[in-house]
Amino acid sequence: MxxxxxxxxxxxxxxxxxxxxxxxxxxxxxxxxxxxxxxxxxxxxxxxxxxxxxxxxxxxxxxxxxxxxxxxxxKTPGQTLFPADARGRADVNRWLFWCGAHMAPANTVLVFENFVKPLTGRGPADPAEVARGEALIAKHAPVLDAHLAGRTWVSQDRLTLADYSLAASFALAGPARLPIRDYANIRAWLGRVQELEAWKRTAPPVPPPASHS
Incomplete structure (x- = not known):
């Protein structure tokens, strides 16, 4: 493949x-x-x-x-990331779709403004877009944070596709300055994901910002 x-x-x-x-x-x-x-x-x-x-x-x-x-x-026999039963699969899918519709697009606004723009020399962040991204995160992050209270993983009490999908949208939380400091459950969960071998093996090299000289 x-x-x-x-x-x-x-x-x-x-x-x-x-x-x-x-x-x-x-x-x-x-x-x-x-x-x-x-x-x-x-x-x-x-x-x-x-x-x-x-x-x-x-x-x-x-x-x-x-x-x-x-x-x-x-395609992988014996895998446990995607449940075989209807309710388990629906629950994982719920978080995959929610991530695609809400959390990932919210984070992407700030990833573009605070990380991609300086990295590629496209000029300063647009304050209006930054405010829009922060407002979207303030709307959606509490949903995930509340759900993670008392939970180790997002779905099924084990690591699933839902964790990897959501964590990927937070992968640039630091350089993109995602405002998640007040969401302790999200930060703790992200810490657990970042300890996984798959996360470490797929970490991208972060290049320096583009020079403006």
């Missing part, structure tokens, strides 16, 4: 985390996002949305990070 990805992409990180956890061998092909390679015709043939990651399993092209997570789990 081939994975077209970028090491700084949170969406790519989701696929990498599951592959690392399940020890699924992947041929990794970097798509140069800063140079716009994702918008070129060759990549658009893989994913018409012009995004990463894309999984190529012997000609079966699959995009959308959470669909890739589920597919890798489904």
């Amino acid at each position: 081939k994975l077209y990805f970028h090491p700084m992409s949170g969406n790519s990180r989701r696929a990498l985390l599951v592959a690392a956890h399940l020890e699924v061998p992947l041929e990794r092909i970097v798509v140069d996002l800063p140079k716009g390679e994702q918008r070129g015709a060759p990549h658009l043939q893989l994913n018409p949305n012009g995004l990463v990651p894309v999984l190529d399993d012997d000609g079966f092209l699959l995009w959308e990070s959470r669909a890739i997570m589920q597919y890798l789990a489904e």
